[in-house]
Each structure stands twice: as C-alpha cells, then as structure tokens.
Amino acid sequence: MTAQPHRITVIPGDGVGPEVVRSAQRIIAAAGVAVDWEEAEAGAEVFKRGDTSGVPRETRASIERTRVVLKGPLETPVGFGEKSANVTLRKLFETYANVRPARELPGVPTRYAGEGVDMIIVRENIEDLYAGIEHMQTPDVAQCLKVITRKGSEKIIRYAFELARREGRAKVTCATKANIMKLTEGLFKRTFEQLSVEYPEITAEHLIIDNVAHQMAKNPVQFDVVVTTNLNGDIISDLASGLVGGLGFAPSGNYGDGVAIFEAVHGSAPKYAGKDVINPTALILSSLMMLRHIGETAAAAAIEDAVLVTLEEGKAVTQDLARQTGGDVEHAASTTGFSDSIIANLGRRPATVPSRADATPPASPATRRPSWAYGPEVSAAVERRTIGADIFLESWAAPGEAGPALAALAGDVLLLQMVDSRGTMVFPDTGLNPDAVGVLRARFVAREDGVAVSDADIAGLLGRVGERFAWTHVEKLHVFAGEPSYTKAQGQ
Amino acid sequence: MTAQPHRITVIPGDGVGPEVVRSAQRIIAAAGVAVDWEEAEAGAEVFKRGDTSGVPRETRASIERTRVVLKGPLETPVGFGEKSANVTLRKLFETYANVRPARELPGVPTRYAGEGVDMIIVRENIEDLYAGIEHMQTPDVAQCLKVITRKGSEKIIRYAFELARREGRAKVTCATKANIMKLTEGLFKRTFEQLSVEYPEITAEHLIIDNVAHQMAKNPVQFDVVVTTNLNGDIISDLASGLVGGLGFAPSGNYGDGVAIFEAVHGSAPKYAGKDVINPTALILSSLMMLRHIGETAAAAAIEDAVLVTLEEGKAVTQDLARQTGGDVEHAASTTGFSDSIIANLGRRPATVPSRADATPPASPATRRPSWAYGPEVSAAVERRTIGADIFLESWAAPGEAGPALAALAGDVLLLQMVDSRGTMVFPDTGLNPDAVGVLRARFVAREDGVAVSDADIAGLLGRVGERFAWTHVEKLHVFAGEPSYTKAQGQ
Secondary structure (H helix, E strand, O other), X not given: OOOOOEEEEEEOOOOOHHHHHHHHHHHHHHOOOOEEEEEOOOOHHHHHOOOXXXXXXXXXXXXXXXXXXXXXXXXXXOOOOOOOHHHHHHHHOOOOEEEEEEEOOOOOOOOOOOOOOEXXXXXXXXXXXXXXXXXXXXXXXXXXXXXXXXXXXXXXXXXXXXXXXXXXXXXXXXXXXXXXXXXXHHHHHHHHHHHHOOOOOOEEEEEEHHHHHHHHHHOHHHOOEEEEOHHHHHHHHHHHHHHOOOHHHOEEEEEOXXXXXXXXXXXXXXXXXXXOOOOOHHHHHHHHHHHHHOOOHHHHHHHHHHHHHXXXXXXXXXXXXXXXXXXXXXXXXXXXXXXXXXXXXXXXXXXXXXXXXXXXXXXXXXXXXXXXXXXXXXHHOOOEEEEEEEEEEEOOOOHHHHHHHHHHOOOOOEEEEEEEEOOEEEEOOOOOOOOOOOEEEEEEEEOOOOOOOOHHHHHHHHHHHHHHOEEEEEEXXXXXXXXXXXXXXXXX | XXXXXXXXXXXXXXXXXXXHHXXXXXXHHHOOOOEEEEEOOOOHHHHHOOOOOOOOXXXXXXXXXXXXXXXXXXXXXOOOOOOOHHHHHHHHOOOOEEEEEEEOOOOOOOOOOOOOOEEEEEEEOOOHHHHOOEEEEEOOEEEEXXXXXXXXXXXXXXXXHHHHHHOOOOEEEEEEOOOOOOOHHHHHHHHHHHHHOOOOOOEEEEEEHHHHHHHHHHOHHHOOEEEEOHHHHHHHHHHHHHHOOOHHHOEEEEEOOOOEEEXXXXXXXXXXXXXXXXXXXXXXXXXXXXXXXXXXXXHHHHHHHHHHHHHHHOOOOEHHHHHHHOOOOOOOEOHHHHHHHHHHOOXXXXXXXXXXXXXXXXXXXXXXXXXXXXXXXXXXXXXXXEXXXXXXXXXXXXXXXXXXXXXXOOOOOEEEEEEEEOOEEEEOOOOOOOOOOOEEEEEEEEOOOOOOOOHHHHHHHHHHHHHHOEEEEEEEEEEEOOXXXXXXXEOO
C-alpha cells in the first residue's frame, strides 16, 4: 500500500479488452493498491477516425507522463492501418524486451501438468527481421534484411541476466541459429558469451534454436530463462505458452528504458466481446508483472496467490477451461464471477503449488542500459578498410557467360572473385549447377591483397557493370580490425 | 522384388553412422530388395585429408550415377571445414525439399501417445536466410539477407501439394510470418494461395508460424502436411519430432529434381560409436522413404509393419527407449539385436496401429518442376522503373542533423523522403526517438512522381552522399507492374 497513488495509463482496447482490463483493475483495487488510472484510447476506433497509426497523440502524451501501461488487445481493421497498433506502441516507446513467462498453473489441464514448467522467454523486440526492411530485387525475388546489432544484443541479454539475478533464477539459455548465420546470430551468441562472465552465479548455456524447440516439447522443465532474437523468440514464446495452457493464460510485459507496457498475448476475440464470458487470467497475470514493475510486490504476490487458489479449487471456472476439462460449460463462471472469486480468495495461500509471497523479488526496475561503449569514437577506433563490393544483378545469364563478362568489367583496381546464385558459387565453375532464379551476385575484390578500394573505384565499377547488367543492390566488403566482415559463398 | 538390382550410393558416415546404415541395409536385403550398393565416403576423414568440402569427387560421381543416397550422419571436425558436409551434399545436388514425417509410434512413450500425431513437415531447403549471405554494415551491426523467390516457393509448395495428393492426405497448412514480412514471407503465402486452386480436393490453410508452434504443442493432430520456408521449417520440424519421441525416431528425405538423399536427423553421437547400442530406427525409417522413392512400396510397407510390430511388442528395446520407459537398460537390445527382431517380424502386421500395406501410395517420383514460366522474357515483360534508392550509412549523427544534411545532397532529380534507424523513421521527426545503433538509412525518391531515376542519377547521389557520409549498402527502389516493390518504414 502506498500513500501516493500510482499513475498508470490504461488502454481498454478492442473486443474483450475492456472486460479483461476492468477485471484486473477491480482486483488491483481490492488488493489495496491505489492507482490513478489515466484511461486512453488506441486501436480500431482510432483507425476508423482516420488516424493511420491507431495511437492518438493524447494516448502518447499520457504514456509519456505515466511511463506504465496496462492494455487490452487492439485491432487493426482491414483497410485502415498498415501497421498494427500493438506493434506501433512497442516501437513508439522502444520497449526492447518482450518478457513472456510460461508457468504451469494448477487446475489448467495440459499434457505437461505436474512437471513444474516455469520458464521466462526474453525476446528481443526491436530489431532482426521485424525491422521490416524489404526490397523486391526483381518481380520474382524478394529480400528482407535481418539486422542484429551489438548494442541491441547487449541490451536484451543484459536484461535477461538481470532478470535471472533479480528473481533468483539459476540458468540463462541463449537460443540462436549461429551455426548457420555466423555474423548475425553469431553476434548475438558472442555477446551472450562475453556478458555471461559478468554473472558468474548464473549458469549460461547456448542451444541452437531448433534444438530449443525440440527440447521444449520433450523436456521443458530444463528451461529457466531463455534469451533470444526477435523471430526465434516469437516462435518459442508461443510454443512455451502452448505447453502450459495456451494464450488464455499467457501474460507479457514489454520493457523499454523508460516505459513498460503490460498486455495479454491473446487477441481481441470479438465474438466473445461484451458477453462477460472471457477468461481474464492472461491480463490479470500481466497486471502482476506490472505491479512488480512499480514496486507493489506484496500486492502482486497476494493476487498471484488468490489466482492460484481460484484455479486449483476449480469452483469458479470460465467457459474455456470448463470446455477443456469436460466441465459444465453452461454453468461456467462469468468473467465477473471469476474475478469475484479471485477477490474473495485474497489473503489465502495455494495448497498444491508454492506461493511466491515469501520469495518476493526486489523491486528494482528491470531495465538496465548497456554498459559497453558505443558511438562515433568507438567505431572510429576500429581499424578498417573497404576491399571490394558485392553487386547483385537481375540476370538470367548462364554462369559461363555472365562470369567472363563481369570479369572483363572489373577494371584495373578490382577483379571478379566469384559469382553466386542464392549463396551458392556458380563461377568459377565448381560443378554446382543450382537452379537459376534471375538474380546473380558478383563479388569484386581488390586485385592486390591489402589494398583499400575507394568509393570512386566502386562508382566506376558500378558504372561499367550497369552498362551491361541491371544491378539492384550493392554491399561494400569491409575488413574491420583485420577480419573480413562478410561470409563466403557455398563452394567458394 | 525387382529383376534388376537398384543402384544406390551408401555413405556410412561418422560415429554411429556405419552401424545404423548397416542395420538398414540388412533389413532391406532381408525384405528381398536387390540393391547394388556403391559405398562412398564423406565427412570427418575426408576433411582430415585436406578436402575442405568433406565430399570427395568420387562420391559426387557416384551420386550422379545412382541419383539415390542413403547416408549416415557426417561430422565437420573443428578447424577443418567451414561448411558442414551434410549441408554441402544438399547444396551440391540442390535437394530443395526437406521432408520430415512426424508420426506417433507404438511403444514410444510421449505425452502425446494415443492421439495419433501423423504429420509431414515439408521445408524449403535452399533459400531464405540459409543462403548465408551476411555483411557487417559496421563493426557492430550485422546483416543477413533473407531471400525468397517465387520459383523456389512454387517448387516447394507444389512438392507439398503433390505429396499430399499422392499420399491421400486431406490438408496442407502453409506456415509463414507474412503478417510482418509482407514481401518475402508474403510471396510464399501468395504463391501458396495461387497454387492451392490447382488442388481443389485438398484443404489449403495458412497459419502464422508462431501460432503453428503454439498449436503443435496444444493440438498437434490437426496438422497433416505443413509447408514452410527454410528457417520456420527447421524449427517446427524439430518441434514435431519432439512430440513423437525425439530425433532417435526422426527420418528425413531431401529431394531434388534428380537426386534424393535419405538420412536420419540425429548426429553422429561419437560416444556411442562402435558399441552396438545405438537405436537405428530413424535411419531405418529414412530408408523406407527411400524404398518408396525408388518404387519398392511393398517392401517398404513390409519393413514398416515389422518396425511397428517390434516397437509395439517391446521385446527388443534399445537402451535409449529402455531408459525412457524405466526398462532394463543393462539388458537392452543391441543395434544388431533390434535389427534382427525387425527382420524376424517381417511379414507380420501391427496390432495396435494401422498398417500402411493396404494403402500403398503410387510410386510416382515426388518431384515436379515448376509449371509457371520464369526467365528473361517473363521478367522483361513486367513493366518497371526505378524511382529512387535506399542508402545505408554508418552514422551516429542525430536525426535532426543527418536529415537536413542528407536532404541538401539529394540533387535536382531526387529528394530525401525519410531517414530511419532499424526500420523506424527518425526524419522527418515523428516524435519517435529510437536508440541509435550507428546505422541510418536514407531513402531518396524522384522529385517528380512517376519519373524514372537512372543509374547515373544514383551514381551522382552516391558520390555526393559519400563525400559527407560513409555509405555501406545501396538498394534500388523499384516499381514493378505499377506496384512500389519495397516496404515503408515504421512511422512513414
């Protein structure tokens, strides 16, 4: 209980959003936490009024004041917005850490019940393929940039280790595809290895992402905290939710340097809207993450216990659960009734699962700025030179024709090192004969080892190549700190 | 039984490879299939002899003759090869379809036992992020190209539909992240939708990949055939294996236009090598896929029945299974003993699960060439123009400084449309203030709508920009058939 009420922005959202949000608000009030809610709008109605972001200026202003958001699901009506308002909110406030606990709950029947699944997926939320940078190279060849930065990696990995430390968790697993993507996923893995030494009390392990998915199905209790890149995290956090009862029980928090947004993972479920039947557990569990974030750990533990008691006793069971357990769907608890039961159970402790009331984690804010140095001076200190360029061409020419033609265009400073198709070298001939798709990459490097190639050299090359071929995309080949900073083609 | 023996290349491979391969060979012989095996080498010993591909010329020549390979797992010893020999083999023969059945087996205890999981994951095996095209944009920013082509998508999707038709399967699910990656994953999804009309008897559905992972954990029997891009497929095929007993029971086939390679998914497990203890089921199941591929469907069904009988009776149980079932690990069956039991059970039918002997699928080869037209004439027929360029810069400049400076460099033909950081627009100012990572993208477009931008215009722009900023990467902005063929930034 606090003297000063907390100011929190609440976005009821679309569909069942208002019902699950009201449910959480009532329970928080019953637990004695004083909140000055700033109600704000986002989602379907906003889009329909012509705001293509789905997030009005007043809502942004409220969040800038309160720094904490509890929100229901938002819809992006077809034909109104190009980007989801949920995603826009995360981008607006750069909530880089998507935290998805997946914990076994009593009374929720799953194939893994009784095993004690209790893991937290920490997903990078800003970069990777979700930067959404796509270019058609030809009418039939699409490209998306997967971008992984050291700074972005440090922030999320540090976040995961700090979370593990704060919650007394023993292990952090890093999940990547670094064996295939040595530069991007490899950067994430190497950053993890470097940071892990700062957390000697925590076991740090790396697993390949496909093995993580395999192990989650086979033996999920081995996982504690899992930190991973954006797309990997998207997939395995939904997988993890599936192990412990599905999206109806899946809370989430999005943490940035200043702002945190708490929401259920499920959608707006319009067909249940306004019927007082939806299971509000996911949003209630999300609100517990919020209470811990603002320092109301005792209230969070009390509500958590009351939720656990309600689920384990099974007296108030919402329709979705009744359906799964073969219970009486017709006489199932309403959203309101289920919430009333939780309120009635405040002060009780669960009988079959441990309470977290006695293991209250410290309330320190979860976010921590990167502690490594970044910036122009740091970048400038890295010894570097450009040693060539990759030019991507729209071309159906046979490698035996394209190769010599490109080699003849290389000029005095550069030479053609190889030509590939979708990453497999086709010139010089290696006996490989991959199916042509209409794009070739020509790699040109300095004729003399160690010589730096200038912008003028590359411009000249582009001009010569452009007279015979339609180029679409150019990458400089850098050597940073003496290391070639690009990958070889298959067969090269 | 055939008059003429089949010629098949067999690569025993590393670790436990020779044992599991011999096991399959013995069972195939006992089932009466005459094979002229061409034994060939690949993997650790080849790398150690200095062949950096791990796949010697004689092995390639054998495969070119036989077109069919049965292989054990291959190791890439640290410090010898840069690329895995397993991957090199798939690339060499462009086996674009990775087929991973996940079927419940009797006697194999899993949490899903008795539900009847029986799905096939069809994974694109050549393109996507696995083309391995990576470039460091700065010392701290890594990039990998995700490449999806219409032709590659058509090939794998057509493969999946043909497989479903051949095996009498009712549904094909397409799994993508098209809601986020509208051009790349979207191309795969649109191709799926266009092709599905050619297969009216098969139910075609699309699910977002994270939902697929979620549903596989919650309700896997809903899946029949699942077709997906390379990375998605990597993750969910291992997940699917985890539902039905793990990699010890996970077969796979890699199909190309001319060559097919059959292998177990598991590794070489060196600590079990030579001990006659490894479970050979995965490789035996892979060899059944091979027998069906070469038309020996009756023998395949007989062996499959014998494997099912052996597993369901549980008299010969290998160590790994004994460990899982709490059985007698010390007196578990050897690799040889387990294989002997399968041979002894040839001719019997399983009691608890259906035999596939009566539902023999036709033996038509699985591969089918794309039937849409690709090539220079088709590309050239697409109305097109270049309307600008994205230039990626190494820069820590504040957006308020970089923006006007870049705008001033745009010249007479082009103008600066926006600047972004990791896909989020930072200039013109939108109130977004994302964390800087040292790379900005500047988007320049034609000042006059509809005007085409020439290579010379872009070269001039690059020259001007290059005098003030260090550019690292350039993408042309194309309009194909009247459609802008690039995505907008968040906030744009």
